[in-house]
Structure formats: structure tokens, C-alpha cells
Amino acid sequence: MTQIKQLIVIVAIVLTGSIQSQTDYEKAMEKAFSLWEVEGLTAAEQFFERIANAEPNEWLPNYYVAQINSLKSWEEKDANIIKAQLDKAQTFLDVAKSISKDNPEILVMQAHIYTNWVVFDGAFYGMKYGATISELYEKAYRLAPENPRVVFSKADWGYGSAQYFGQDTAPYCKEIEKSLELFANFKPETNFSPTWGKERAEQVLKECK
């Protein structure tokens, strides 16, 4: 009996140990997300950066550093800082890409970073990245036609272009509607996998109507 108890204890310790080493990363990620909510983007960004540095096999912390820099560039006015932020986003996304190949979430983020360049200087980067952005969405869609962020971002880009050229936007609105269904049923792979996009999709759909 005691032997069994002992065994249970040992198993428990081994398990705790293995869970422990995982929870270090998980704890850190949780903390990073709480920093995001409480202290804001920079604190979260720096924490994700540290996690990214300590966990060379995890793409998510790199992904979030890229996302935060991409988001920050929206608020920024100084062109030099915008460029530096988008360059930093690209550097971290490149690391994420090297860890996780053909990842639709990363492809979407890449398209977003390029879109920010286009917003920054349309006359120049529109020409440079316009076609690449479409190609990224196509590729992401081939890989994950049921991923709501893929479906929404692709439709959002198509909607913007169609609106610009005065073409029919209805098919894109339909796609956005479909993405909302997908958002509702979306199960992230892990607790830390990307889940964003629903609010923005709802907002764009409102414009559609």
C-alpha cells in the first residue's frame, strides 16, 4: 500500500515537474496577457519579447511582439518611429515564421504588417505590397478556409479594394458575415492562440449595411 502511495507520489512529482516546466511558459504568457490589459502595450510587448528570447521554439510570443508593434504604429505620428515599429514587427514575425512554417495566423499578421506600410505611404507601398497582400490571403485561405481571422481579413481587404474601385462589395460582406459565424464557433488551439478580430468584423459588417 505504501508502495503504491509512494508510486503515486513519484508519479505526481514527475507529473508536477513536467507540468511545472510547461507552466513556466504558460504562467509567463498569462502574465504577459494580463500586463496587456493592465499596464498596456509596451509592458506586454517587452514581456513577450523576454519570453520569445527564452523560448526559442515558441512562435506565439514572437507573433504577439509583431502584433503589438503593428498595433502601436496606428497610434504613432512620427514617421521614423512608425518605420522602426514596422521593422521590429517584421523582425519578430520572421522569427515566428522560421519556427512555424505555413501558419495561416502568421500569414494574416504578415498581410497586416504590409497593410500598415500601405497605410503609412500608399503611393509607394501600395504598389510594392498590394499584390503580395492578396497573395498572402490567398495562401492563408488555402491552408485554413475555416479560420475566422483568415476569412475576415481576406474579405476586409477585398471589401476595401472593391469599395475604392466602386465595385460590388456584396460578396465581401457575405464573406464577413460568414467569418462571424466562424468566430462564434472558433476553438483556439491553445489558451494563448490568437482569438482577435471579432469586434472589427462586426464593425465592418455594420458599414456593409
Place this chain on the structure above:
Amino acid sequence: MKLSILFIFLFATLSSVSQTIVSGIVTDNKDNPIEGANVYLDGTYDGTTTNENGEFSFKTDEAGEKILKISFLAYETFSLSKDVSALNNLKIKLRDDINALDTVVISAGTFSAGDNSKISVLKPLDVVTTASALGDFVGALQTLPGTTTVAEDGRLFVRGGEADETQIFIDGIRVFTPYVPTTSNTPTRGRYSPFLFDGITFSTGGYSAEYGQALSSVLLLNTIEEPDQEKTDIGIMSVGAVLGHTEKWETSSLSVNGAYINLAPYVALFPDRNDWIEPFQGGSGEAVFRKKLNNGLLKMYSAFEFSSFDLIQEDINFPEGIHNKLNNKNLYFNGSYKGVLSNNWSVFGGLSYTYNKIDFEVIDDKIEDKENSYHAKFKMKHHFNNRFKLNFGAEYFSTNFNENYNNPFINEISYGFKNNISAAFTEVDVFFSKNLALKTGLRLEYSELFKELTLSPRISLAYKTSAKSQISLAYGNFYQNPNNNILKFEQDLNAENTRHYILNYQLNNEGKIFRAEAYYKQYDNLIKYDTEYADFTSNYNNSGTAYAKGIDLFWRDNKSIKNLDYWVSYSFLDSERDYKNYPITATPNFVNTHNLSVVTKYWIENWKSQIGMSYSFASGRTYTNPNLEGFLNQKTKSYNSLSLNWAYLISQQKILYFSVNNVLGIKNINGYQYADAPDINGNYASRALRPAADQFFFVGFFWTISEKGTDNQLDNL
């Protein structure tokens, strides 16, 4: 019992780890605290952010030697490897990141188009949306300061230099015959389609030791590394048609492009001053193959082109006109490899081959020119750190030129030359700080033809005077062998030489760029000869000299007025030469004292249209009037031209394009031709040299077919 021991043991392991405090202060190099820097132990989650006083302090369970890292946007990441217990009360200064955007840039003499340059004055698209340029990259560069307006020629004349003093390079490799041959009253165009290039650097002086055999200027064109998507481009124009296709694979891509131009329908509709027997027609094919290898990129570019025309041109000495016929075949191949070796070394190797054959007939003379040239280059770069880079390499140019001359009255003669040059260069880039940079190099060339060794030092310095402005200085010594027209008759000569002194000021304020540049150029060893035209009977020597000095101003603004982008260039040039057959020192006929260009592009959202305008003004050019005393004793009236274009986006994939050059139909005069002999009153009769046509109209429809359908050929125009 055992269990509790185990628990105690476990508990102890968890809590017995002693905690150490890591602390310090982070400042910039002027001791100002840096707030918001990320401070952490490398490979752990332990770290913090500096406060408003630049201070940081955090606890860590780590022990032993660890690397402390501090990173902050626009600063170099700081690393310190020490025992954790010693990582407290640190005083750390972060160094400016030299790669940051606000770092000083060596800009004297250089105009760049592209995004890899921090000093871009042009964007790649500008090359093809400038109204007067008609899709020719050379035409767009002629709206920049430092160029002169030689409307009938079309090539780049830079700062008092002749057109052949500018050399063109594709991916760092020389192009020997960059221009399409044309009649004497029609400007030429660059052979290569502008949409193959995504980076253009135009240097009007003081360039790097990597480039030689150019007295005045270099134009560096870089082909696109990776096309963005698979597509087919179709273009139907009033003067011909173009067809292109791009195919992409996992690590490689191929773009092919064909064009056919025939001016016959156009000249039938709008007759010009030439009496055409067979109007200009030309066909070209281009292919670019790119392959990504493990640590590098291989690019292969080849182009084939043929063109021909046959006409009778007006001439003061031949009332029936002069019969002129030309056939040209041109083949160009360019291959290069660019790769990264370990330990901050990178390597580049490239080779180009040119075959050019021109058959002319002028009255009874039949002339056949054949040129076989190649250029091979190898260079290496070592990046010691962000502040110190070394570049060195070697190259070999070989030109084999042969001319056959045939005339009913004499036997066919054949003559030519081999002009082989080997060269080595080395250059260092040093950043003393974010505000002060130096580039200095040395170039050694050996001409096999002249058995002559030349040494050219180059140096440029840039200093940042404020957050938005900088000044640059450059000095350089440049050698170039005389051109084919001289070398085919005489090879016992030396290289021509020039020295450039440049002072540049640049102000770059968010969408507004102002540049001012003053320069002085001294030419020596220019070729002189003692006959009217260079030929076998002439005596040649290297005793010619010249100077050019001037001021170039450039202003570009795309922010002040919404949807309007415009630039203004002004050049003042003072240049005199004593070369060729000049009896005295005089201002040559390709020099305009004043040159002004205004280019605007206005985007009309509701019309999905870009309307472009370009205006150019150039003061008169010299010519010799034999009825008066002296040489190059008169000046033509000034040159004026206003061009308009309209690009209409029918949809994302279809563009309609119109353009008119010289809308106002101004009658420009490029010079005068005088009769060889005076008439009975002792007067030399004259004829104004006018362009073949005062105006030119162009209409084109461009359609891109791609999987997704968002690309268009706006950058094709």
C-alpha cells in the same frame, strides 16, 4: 513519514533558491535617462522596464554567469555577461543604432529611387509616371538637377559631361550599349523596360570606388529580387504592343517580356520632318530568371533587341537630302550571384556579355560596326560591425570593336581595337557616430591597350547638422578610356581624367525634400585632334582640358497639398572645353547654362485618375555661325516644353493611358547647320535643326491578368 520528507525536500528545492536583485540605470550617450527600455536576463523571463529616471531593478532566481540585455527602439541592444551577483548598481549607456532611420547618409552627388535608401528622392514608380518620360527611365532622370537638356539626343548629359561619360550598370554589372539607335533628330530611349527595376541610383558625381570608366556619372539599376505574383500583362499602344508573363515557383521565378514597336501608322497619321522610306520598327525580348539558393540569390537577365529604319533626312549641303538606313541587333546577358558567407562576410560575383551589330548606310557609304564586350566582377564585403564595413573587389572589362567601311569608290577596309581593362577597388564605410560618416576608397585600373596604370582615390564625408538636415562633401578622381569613335582610329593614347569636388546640403522633412549641391569638375587629358572629323588622317593627343562648375537645386513636396506630388529642379552650369577639334576654349553645344524642370502628379480620387504634368526649360545652346567671327559664337533660343499625361484606372486590372509631349507645340530649335561653302554673296546658308516632330501623342491600354486581380501595370507606364 517518507512522504513528508519528500514534501519537505520538494518545498525546499522550490524556495531555497536565493533571489538576487539586478539593478542599475540606463542613459543615452549624453547621460539623459532612457525610459521604457527592456532590461532582462537573456534566456529567462526575468526582467523589467526602465522608469522615467532610466532606473531598473528586478529580482531573479538565476545564479552564476548570465547575460544582461537591454533593448530599446533606435538604440543598439546592449549585452553584458557577468555573474548575476555583480549585476547591480550598473550604469549603462546605450549607443545609437546606426541602422536607425535618422542616421546620417552619404548623399553627395547621389539620387536614389527605392525603399532601401534613406535618402530616396524618387520612388520607382516616378520613373514611369513622369509625363515627359514616356516610360523611359532615362527620360525621368532628365527631370533631376545636374542633367542638361539635349533634346535631340535623349541620353544623359551630366554636369558639363558628354553622354558617354555616364555609365549604366544593371545589378552592379556594366551595360555597354544601353541606348536604342535613332535618327539624328529623334531622342533615343533606354533599351530596358523600367518595370524590371525596383531600385535606381543616379549619381551625378563623387561616386564609389567600385565604379570606374565613367568620367561624369553612374546610373545603377537593380532588378526586382522577387516578383509579387504570377501574372500576364498585355499592353496595346498607338505605337505597338507589349506582352509579359511572370511565373513563380517555390524558390525561383521567371519573367518574360516581349515588345514590338512600329512607328509606320503613327507617322502616316502625323507626318514628321523626316521623309521615311521605312519608319522605325523594333522588337525586343527580355527574360529574368531568379533563384533563391540556401544563402544567396542567383539572377540571370537577358535581352535581345532589333531595330531598323530607312529615311531621307534634310541637309543644307544636299538639296535632295541624305539617305540614311540603319539596322541594329543587340544581345545582352547579365548574370549575378549575391550571397552571405559566415561571420559577416558577403560575396558578389557577376558577368555581363554584350553583342551589338549596327549596319548603317549613309548616301554611298556602308558601315558595319560590331562590338563584343564583357564585364566580370567579383567583390566581397565584410561587416565588422554596424560602424565599420569593408568592401573590396576586382573586375575586368573587355571590348572588342570592329568596323567595316565600304564605299563604291574604294576597297572595303576593316579596322578596330581591343580595349581590355583590369581593375581592383577597395572601400571602407565608417560611422563615427549617428551624425558623422565617412566613405573612402581607392581604385586601381590597368589598361592593356595603353599599358597605363591609373590610381583613383575617392572620399566622401557626411555630417548631420540637425535632426532633418545634413551636409556632405565628396572628392573623387575618375578615369575613362576614350570612346569607340576615337579608339577605332587611334590607340596610342591615354585615359581621360576628371576630378570632382562636391558640397551637398540636404533637408528632409516628412514628405518634403530640399537639396542644394555645388560642384567643381576639372578635366584633363581629353582627346584632341586636328581635323574636322575624327578619322585616320587626324593627329590625336591627350592635351585637352575642360572645367565645369555649377549649382543644382531640388525641391520635392508631396505633403502640403493633398493628392499632389511635385518636384522642381534647377541647375546652373558653367562649363568650357578645349578638346576634340576646338581651336579655342569654348562652351560646348551640349551645355545649357540654366535648366529648370517642374514635374507634378495629381491624383483625382473620383476619377480614379492620375494627371501628370512636366515642364522643362533650358537656356540656349551654342553653335558656330561661320558668317561671324569666332567659334561656337552664337546661342540658340531657349528650349521650352510642357507635357501632360493621364492614367485612368478602369478597374484594378485595366488602365487607359494618354500622353502628349509638348502640348503647346512650341517650335524648339536644337542648333543650326551651315552650308559647307558660302553662296555668291559670301554668305553661308543655314538650316535650323528641329526635332523630327514638335509633338508626340501616345495612347495605351494595359491589362494585367492575375489569379487575384489586384495588380496593375501602373508601374508599367
